Amino acid sequence: MSRLFALLAVLFCLSASAGATESLLAPKLDIGKGGQCVEDPQWMRKNHMHVLIRQRDETVRKGMRDGKYSLKNCIECHASLRDNSVIGRDDSFCRGCHRYEAVKIDCFECHSGKRKSAWVQSK
């Protein structure tokens, strides 16, 4: 019985330290306003590209601009409060995570990474 307890204790320590390492290595992101996302954050980490592509085709081809999964909506909440951008710095919301994951994003070669209100003001 005591052996079992010891094993459990070791396992617990290991999992705890694994969690700690993950949070140490994970990128520290400037998530902007943040708040309640349109879906669960973990689900969004895994699936945001799929919903974005679906919304993209519906917007461009069918003119459906209901914003729930729109890129503009993401930027509205997640652009940094300092520079109003999701790609402005290494810890910006989109750029920070994509740098960490080494996945190139080409959205922002055409799309603005800035909040619309900030863009209007800068004009």
Place this chain on the structure above:
Amino acid sequence: MSDINAQRRQFLKTSAGLAAVAIAPGMLLFEAAHGKSDAVSSKVRWGMLIDTANCTDGCSDCVAACNRENGLSGGTSPTDSQWMRKVELKDMRGGRTLSLPMMCQHCEHPPCVDVCPTGASFKRADGIVLVDRHRCIGCRYCMMACPYKARSFVHEPLHDQNPDVPRGKGTVESCTMCAQRIDRGQQPACAEACPNKAILFGNLNDPDSEIARRIRTVASVQVRADLGLNTAIRYQGL
């Protein structure tokens, strides 16, 4: 007992009515804030009627408004994007001069869509001809095919685009009839900016719309009507 029932019914009717009044403005606000969720419909065909008599020689307010709305530089070199141009015409015999804006004519049978190898060039259900830049490979066949020279290729990297109008290097673009504004229920920027109201924007399919009424009553032409493309842009007094 029946009296109570009648009162109860009356109460329910009134409260249901009140609830409907309370919800309706809220729903309208929601729609205005979030844009529309319905797909565009082929019951609508957006078009413009340009009255050349009201288009002033030397005025280019429509072009300036187009450039501002869509984030174009306003340059006119061969490598600059031009979605809209002012064209001056002169009858060499009679000497009559004319000034008019030229842009994508939003054909019903667009040659640019026919030639596109990737399906990037397409016509939306409401008649607006667009480039899906996600699919465009920059081959520029559509620019060759267009009889109106309406399309431009983006040669240089761009920065600081309008969040509503994404544009980028390596793709072809042209007048979108300000689809982003139309989807919000506004007019295209050029029609709104014209000081003489020479550009009339509206739904060609609605017989009661002002544009349909004007097209029924005044003489208007399509540019290169001989090609049979049935353009959505018509010119009066050409």
